[in-house]
Amino acid sequence: MTAALQPLLSALEGKFGARFSTAQAVRDQHGRGEAHHATAAPDAVVMVRSTEDVVFVVRHCAAAGVPVIPYGAGTSLEGHLAAVRGGISVDLSQMDQVLRVSTEDMDCTVQAGVTREALNLHLRDQGLFFPIDPGANASIGGMVSTRASGTNAVRYGTMREVTLSLTVVLPDGEVIRTSSRARKSAAGYDLTRLFVGAEGTLGIVTEITLRLFGIPQAISAALCSFPDVESAVGAATMVTQFGIPVARMELMDRGLIEAVNQHADLSLPVADTLAFEFHGTEASVAEQAAVVAEIVADFGALGFEAATDPEDRARLWKARHNAWYAVVGQRKGAVGWTSDVCVPVSELTDSVRHARGLLAGCPVPAVILGHVGDGNFHVAFAIDPDRPEEMAAVKRINAEMVARAISVDGTCTGEHGVGLGKAPYLRDEYAPAALRLMAALKAAIDPQDLMNPGKILP
Structure with a gap:
């Protein structure tokens, strides 16, 4: 990779000019999210504005054997943005155009960098709104990639339910559209759902067609x-x-x-x-x-x-x-760690009681919150990054919460995604054959393992 990197960087700089950067501060910003995971900076950052820009970056990286890590608003919580093998961070935040809105069909198509708040601002005079609300002003592309949900999920569902179609740049630079705008289809494999929640490990989502809802009376x-x-x-x-x-x-x-x-x-x-x-x-x-x-x-x-x-x-x-920032802000210089298990609703009371018991001996500030209508709850911690004993204690609590959730047929993550933080728990949640199938899909689509490597698969 080292030998191929400098020609690649030169090609990207020649194409993108001021939208290309190797500055350490910019690289560090793009190598971390909002939680406790350590920064792992990419070798360079490219600001893209179109699917064609993404194709250029991906094709050149594929030829050089250099990893590609998509970046949206930077609000992820499980280490999704860490460049664990270096590579190029593809910043999609300037892909911020609402491309089409159909009031008759109650759907729209947006570029991946559009944020949920910007989309609703655009829609507000058309009697429509986009209901998925994870709290942070995340990008739509990032919300697709982590299969986000949030506060409205109990009535309107998650990104899985509202995503109709995607435009995706595959690891070799080929562009596909995963489906039509039809509200249902029985034609072939469900490629849209394959990429919803893939966290950029199978390709880069550049455009999204979304289902919209009427603003309530x-x-x-x-x-x-x-x-x-x-x-x-x-x-x-x-x-x-x-x-x-x-x-x-x-x-x-x-x-x-x-x-x-x-x-x-x-x-x-x-x-x-x-x-x-x-x-x-x-x-x-x-x-x-x-x-x-x-x-x-x-x-x-x-x-x-x-x-x-x-x-x-x-x-x-x-x-x-304000929950996340309120918790972390209780300690000067603290960073946040949050778990987000999800259990069947019938198991929710016992699971929260179990979490409350674990927190009785917690050495750091910790709170419980959650989207309890669908069995999803969080424990958010404020930890001192310079105290390894705090990190170890929270890690133990997190592991016990996840184990309890999986033991009652729940999941290690209801909405944050897997990234680096939850990857070890997939061995407990899935049978070996299921993990082998996931690995086979990854290898078939991304044989060089260049798309956001190190994420999801343990």
Whole structure:
């Protein structure tokens, strides 16, 4: 690779000029996400603006035998961006155009660098919205690659459900479109789903066709406090089992509420809390809220604060969207580590109780939060990167949480993806034959192992 690298860098610099960089600061930025994983900088960074730009980079890297790592908004949490074998970081953030919107078909096509917030800003005067909300202002390409979900998944699904078609640059530089815009198809293998969640290990997604939804006639939000986290989770489980079509249902434990109060200058009651959002007509939203209020009361809810005004709803959700930064910000110089297991809803209460027990001896600040409507919850830690004993303690807790989730037929990651951080746990979650099949797919599509190497497969 060393012998081939300099001619490759010269070719890329000649093509991209100021959009090519080998500056250490730029390389470091592109070799890390937002969590605790160590920086592994690429050899160079290229800012691309079109599928044709990506093709140029990939073809030249394939000829030189040099790895390629796609980069979106940099918000990933499991080491997806680490250039573990060096190579070229392909920054897609300037591929930020909404290419097409069809109000009749309720779909759109965007470049991979469009962020979810920018897309919804573009759609707001057309009566449509894109519902997937992982919290961070992630790029759509990154959300496809990690099979993101987030706060609205309980009603609208995940990126798997809303992605209709992809344009992908394969490891040899060939470009494919994975499917048509039809809402369903029985034609051939499902190539779209193959690349959703592939984390850039099979190719680089450059354009995405997405399903959109109509902006609800009415939206209502509510917060309710509980005497303990088990009561909150029990209430959430009951709401799910009753089939109430809540749009969002988020758990925030008392530690998180305390952290976001300080971080965002809020004054929420410091208690284990559920946050709800209801979408629909005026009548259906009122009915949903009334039924949920009755259910949470049976679990000892200490209050049910509802809001329909957009500013009031924004205030209620501000706590949830500030969660990551609130937790990490509790310690100067800290970095974040978050786990994101997902279990069958019937196992959620016991799994959260198990996590709470593990945290009893945790030496660092830690909170529990989650999209409890679909059994997905997180524990977020704020660790001192200069204290290896803290890293070791959190690693043990994380491993026990994952083991518990897998033991009840859950998964090691509900939405963050595998990257480097969760790769070791795939041996526990999948049978050897399933892992061999994944490896065979990777080898068939990327025989040189140049597309984001070292990720997913243990």
